[in-house]
Amino acid sequence: xxxxxxGAARTARPTRQRRAVAECLRRFDDFRSAQEIHDLLRQGxxxxxxxxxxxxxxxxxxxxxxxxxxxxxxxxxxxxxxxxHHHHLVCRGCGxxxxxxxxxxxxxATKVAEEHGFAEVSHTLEIFGHxxxxx
Amino acid sequence: xxxxxxGAARTARPTRQRRAVAECLRRFDDFRSAQEIHDLLRQGxxxxxxxxxxxxxxxxxxxxxxxxxxxxxxxxxxxxxxxxHHHHLVCRGCGxxxxxxxxxxxxxATKVAEEHGFAEVSHTLEIFGHxxxxx
DNA sequence: GCACCTTTTGACAACGGTTCTCATTCCGGC
DNA sequence: GCCGGAATGAGAACCGTTGTCAAAAGGTGC
Ligand SMILES: [Zn+2]
Ligand SMILES: [Zn+2]
Ligand SMILES: [Zn+2]
Ligand SMILES: [Zn+2]
Numbered sequence: 310x311x312x313x314x315x316g317a318a319r320t321a322r323p324t325r326q327r328r329a330v331a332e333c334l335r336r337f338d339d340f341r342s343a344q345e346i347h348d349l350l351r352q353g354x355x356x357x358x359x360x361x362x363x364x365x366x367x368x369x370x371x372x373x374x375x376x377x378x379x380x381x382x383x384x385x386x387x388x389x390x391x392x393x394h395h396h397h398l399v400c401r402g403c404g405x406x407x408x409x410x411x412x413x414x415x416x417x418a419t420k421v422a423e424e425h426g427f428a429e430v431s432h433t434l435e436i437f438g439h440x441x442x443x444x
Numbered sequence: 445x446x447x448x449x450x451g452a453a454r455t456a457r458p459t460r461q462r463r464a465v466a467e468c469l470r471r472f473d474d475f476r477s478a479q480e481i482h483d484l485l486r487q488g489x490x491x492x493x494x495x496x497x498x499x500x501x502x503x504x505x506x507x508x509x510x511x512x513x514x515x516x517x518x519x520x521x522x523x524x525x526x527x528x529h530h531h532h533l534v535c536r537g538c539g540x541x542x543x544x545x546x547x548x549x550x551x552x553a554t555k556v557a558e559e560h561g562f563a564e565v566s567h568t569l570e571i572f573g574h575x576x577x578x579x
Numbered sequence: 580g581c582a583c584c585t586t587t588t589g590a591c592a593a594c595g596g597t598t599c600t601c602a603t604t605c606c607g608g609c
Numbered sequence: 610g611c612c613g614g615a616a617t618g619a620g621a622a623c624c625g626t627t628g629t630c631a632a633a634a635g636g637t638g639c
Contacts (some may be wrong), residue, residue: 312519314485320616322606322607322615323618324605324615325605326616337535343594343596344595358617359597359618359619360597360618361616361618363598364616364617377560379514382596383518383596383625383626384518384597385596400562401564407560411552413552413579415467417549418571421544421546421571422571427573428573428574429536429574430572432569432570432571434567434570435561435568436556436557437566437567437568438566439563439564440560440561444563457635457636459586459632459634459635461587479624492589494589495589495590495591496587498627499587519625520625520626537596
């Protein structure tokens with residue numbers, strides 16, 4: 310067999326547009342919508358099509374390179390993230406976000422699921438409030 | 445002054461439509477979308493406008509009479525719920541849902557938020573997996 | 580039962596975020 | 610430089626949700 314199906318490189322060209330989106334995410338520590346990112350890029354002179362922004366963000370989310378959070382109105386918001394499992398403490402006022410970890414919570418979630426016979430368990434957990442600056 | 449502004453009855457007439465929606469929710473233990481509920485009502489002979497279904501569900505959500513959960517695609521799904529604070533263990537296959545409580549998790553969330561100086565704290569937490577029937 | 584007034588309803592249009600389409604452009608390898 | 614597949618982007622389509630507003634329904638006092 311040729312080397313083409315050797316699974317390694319799962320097609321992902323480093324184009325100008327993808328670099329721009331990744332770069333833009335790197336500059337913020339809070340969650341942003343696809344359209345906000347599109348606007349920011351445009352303002353910064355980087356013209357990237359809205360479709361491409363959506364596609365890129367989806368791909369990054371699939372690759373666990375960004376976290377996705379649904380706003381109350383259902384809009385998806387993205388944020389660069391570390392590669393270890395974590396959750397978020399998000400300010401309802403300014404959006405300021407802190408990554409938090411809680412081993413005890415992880416164990417609790419797993420235990421509860423097992424007690425009910427659930428398998429392939431995952432979970433979502435976010436904490437909201439007003440940060441010191443917004444209080 | 446008349447009794448009209450005596451705050452007590454916060455205007456909520458028990459109409460046929462509202463009863464039908466509430467009754468429909470009572471018949472399921474899993475999360476349903478507004479449109480699913482609309483279809484179910486129609487199939488059951490209860491003709492209720494889609495707008496009314498949306499309005500009623502929103503009102504019930506505001507009154508904490510139903511839980512709202514955003515599906516991965518952003519669609520809102522509703523479920524009747526008990527009146528105490530709780531979270532959910534949801535089957536990704538059939539939607540079967542179990543309400544769960546975890547006092548330790550509640551304390552952890554509050555503590556983490558306080559450590560970062562956050563006030564007016566709330567949180568969301570859901571656990572997903574495959575139930576015994578779907579495994 | 581009957582006015583009277585307010586709330587509620589529902590068909591339909593409008594909205595907004597997201598996805599799809601497809602002709603064009605880009606990239607990497609030869 | 611050429612070729613072929615991947616990527617892009619302008620615009621249309623999609624779809625859940627919300628807004629509009631005239632008509633219908635509840636409640637109240639009579
Ligand atoms: Zn803040
Ligand atoms: Zn976790
Ligand atoms: Zn199941
Ligand atoms: Zn809780």
